[in-house]
Amino acid sequence: MRGTITATGILLVVLLAYAGSCIIRPFRDCWLCDGRGHHRSKRKSKLSRPCRWCKASGKRLRFGRRLWNRVRRVHRDAAAGARIAR
Known part of the structure; x- marks a missing residue:
C-alpha cells in the first residue's frame, strides 16, 4: 500500500513538472531540422x-501544450454553447 502511494x-x-515546463517553454526544436528551419x-x-x-x-509546439490548447478550446466552445442554449 505504501509503495502505491509513493x-x-x-x-x-x-x-506537474512537465506541465510547468510546457507553460514556461511551449515550443521545442524541430526533430527533423534540429531547429535550423x-x-x-x-x-x-x-x-x-x-x-x-x-x-x-525551426520550432514545434510540444505535445503537452498542444493537448492543453485543445482542452481549453473544447471548454470554451462548450461554455459558448451553453450560453446560446439558454
Missing part, C-alpha cells in the same frame, strides 16, 4: 530545403 506521488510530481537533401548534401514539419520556423 509511486502515485512520484508520478504526480513528474506530471532547413534540412539537407539526402541525395545532394549541399542542397537544403525548408523543413516541412516546422514550416521553416
Whole structure:
C-alpha cells in the first residue's frame, strides 16, 4: 500500500513538472531540422530545403501544450454553447 502511494506521488510530481515546463517553454526544436528551419537533401548534401514539419520556423509546439490548447478550446466552445442554449 505504501509503495502505491509513493509511486502515485512520484508520478504526480513528474506530471506537474512537465506541465510547468510546457507553460514556461511551449515550443521545442524541430526533430527533423534540429531547429535550423532547413534540412539537407539526402541525395545532394549541399542542397537544403525548408523543413516541412516546422514550416521553416525551426520550432514545434510540444505535445503537452498542444493537448492543453485543445482542452481549453473544447471548454470554451462548450461554455459558448451553453450560453446560446439558454
